[in-house]
Amino acid sequence: xxxxxxxxxxxxxxxxxxxxxxxxxxxxxxxxxxxxxxxxxxxxxxxxxxxxxxxxxxxxxxxxxxxxxxxxxxxxxxxxxxxxxxxxxxxxxxxxxxxxxxxxxxxxxxxxx
Amino acid sequence: xxxxxxxxxxxxxxxxxxxxxxxxxxxxxxxxxxxxxxxxxxxxxxxxxxxxxxxxxxxxxxxxxxxxxxxxxxxxxxxxxxxxxxxxxxxxxxxxxxxxxxxxxxxxx
Numbered sequence: 001x002x003x004x005x006x007x008x009x010x011x012x013x014x015x016x017x018x019x020x021x022x023x024x025x026x027x028x029x030x031x032x033x034x035x036x037x038x039x040x041x042x043x044x045x046x047x048x049x050x051x052x053x054x055x056x057x058x059x060x061x062x063x064x065x066x067x068x069x070x071x072x073x074x075x076x077x078x079x080x081x082x083x084x085x086x087x088x089x090x091x092x093x094x095x096x097x098x099x100x101x102x103x104x105x106x107x108x109x110x111x112x113x
Numbered sequence: 114x115x116x117x118x119x120x121x122x123x124x125x126x127x128x129x130x131x132x133x134x135x136x137x138x139x140x141x142x143x144x145x146x147x148x149x150x151x152x153x154x155x156x157x158x159x160x161x162x163x164x165x166x167x168x169x170x171x172x173x174x175x176x177x178x179x180x181x182x183x184x185x186x187x188x189x190x191x192x193x194x195x196x197x198x199x200x201x202x203x204x205x206x207x208x209x210x211x212x213x214x215x216x217x218x219x220x221x222x
Contacts, residue, residue: 033210042214043157043201050208058209090156100145102203102210104156 002027004105006091012111013081021076021108023091030096032074034066036087049074050096081112116140117204119213127221132189134216136202139183145205146178148187150198151215157201161187192220
């Protein structure tokens with residue numbers, strides 16, 4: 001089954017404790033992206049990657065890091081989480097040519113205390 | 114100015130009616146346009162994509178794009194209670210996707 005997976009689905013942590021949210025896709029998509037969704041603000045792009053070893057900032061990159069060492073994986077790293085990073089996070093992937101519809105993972109609800 | 118604007122709603126329509134959802138965008142260089150449906154607490158689900166001016170139909174859904182007016186819309190015919198959700202408009206430029214904040218649709222049985 002073609003899908004985007006994220007882990008963990010739910011995470012409660014404390015300020016300053018480094019964490020990683022994993023994202024994996026099995027559709028051979030070149031483009032992968034991370035979003036956060038907050039009430040009233042909609043989906044905002046954090047980082048995106050056009051292909052392996054090619055990443056760039058989205059609209060809200062502060063406090064986040066990413067890496068793209070393999071085509072299928074695109075982890076999101078919060079090195080020192082803060083309460084304002086409490087949010088619902090989505091990973092998405094797509095092809096870069098032709099139809100570039102994004103497909104979303106199930107989401108990770110993160111709470112930083 | 115928001116880059117992709119949608120009326121937040123809620124938009125209430127009776128079952129069987131046509132729901133009309135609208136979206137405007139600011140970047141004239143935008144190339145691709147998408148409509149997603151999102152149920153509360155769930156991930157966005159792609160409904161339609163549209164890339165050129167005009168209408169595109171898929172079942173009960175029709176997407177309309179007018180690049181001159183920077184306007185994209187979604188029509189849902191024969192609306193069902195299961196269509197009650199938030200509908201997100203997304204616009205892709207060269208590399209980035211920009212989402213609107215969504216319109217909440219309520220279909221009344």
